[in-house]
Amino acid sequence: MDNFDNTIAVVGGTGPQGRGLALRFARAGHAVVIGSRSAERAGDTAAEIRHRVGASAEVRGLANPDAVAAAGIALLAVPWDGHRELVRDLAPHLAGKLVISCVNPLGFDRHGPYGLDVEEGSAAEQAQQLVPDAVVVGAFHHLSAVTLWEADGLLDHEDVLVCGDDRAAKERVAALAATITGRPGIDSGALRLARHLEPLTAVLIGVNRRYRTRSGLKLSGIPA
Template structure:
């Protein structure tokens, strides 16, 4: 399997011990990509990689490392850490992520007695904060509305949802769209520049409300968009 006639990139998932990061690690490793799970706690990363590997059919490459080693050795870096660790993690891996595509999947969320809501972020959004902290990387926002439960479900052959992909470097967004497509059932849809990421990140609070009310794992579906459409302008 190749990515647009090029070798598959290696993926480093920072926060791969969590639900969403672990789900992405499972799906991409099963699709044939070399994946490394990165964590501050290398023992936790190793345990997560071993646990995820048991559910993968066939040969695969799924390893573990510390945060800096994971970012340094990956072609594409995924930020899947909790929001309260976002800024510190990005600052730590700035040099290791230089020149690379960095996929930020983080949703800034807060909770009170009325439920989930999107708090104010000084830079505008998590993705914009990432780009400000990683000026020499190509930050792409994606995977904000994907159910971690479905991603990690070994019995679910497909994850039928659209993924809104946002970024200022169009070649990088195209690469991420193709990475989305490697997960059966998913489509990567270009949805704008990073300055619009706050709306996409904030929508997650609404999906949490949907999931609680209807006891489901809702995703996003975009109508009237061609299957293979990539950003061209």
């Protein structure tokens, strides 16, 4: 996975998580394509990010299929509801690319958020099964959408946990994480561990509600 185009398509780039990650990547100098079901909405979000980053920002907005076709890296930042259908529809454009999944299959009831059972194990594993010719990596699940969008500096109080079955792809995603937190993402093992990372987001949401904060994860004992 060393020869793909470095342009990053953010599928779901008009949503809270997607636009926050797109903003961070653009600030770091990456070429970014905002993807949405509506090309007009994608264009509006791209214009807002260019306004915040500056005239040098290489950010544009396209409908999801066109956004993915224009990039070598596709980040899935979409709701779990409809995930299977979306990925299946985009599969011809995702083949041969590095696909980053930060999708969290969560449910909500009167007791709060909880992780949903996924037939394939996780959203990331579902995406890998739907697009076997892509290399899927799970990452960025636990970053606060509000903090990504509103904070000015690096999120140096957090770590990005990265899981996948391709070491080079994980290293590439870990390097992208450094543009957000100031240090590389942490290799957290095989893609199958996404089934444990994704529902952990429910714990953070519960903590945030209880303490009225924006909590994040940071691991101790990791060598610099």
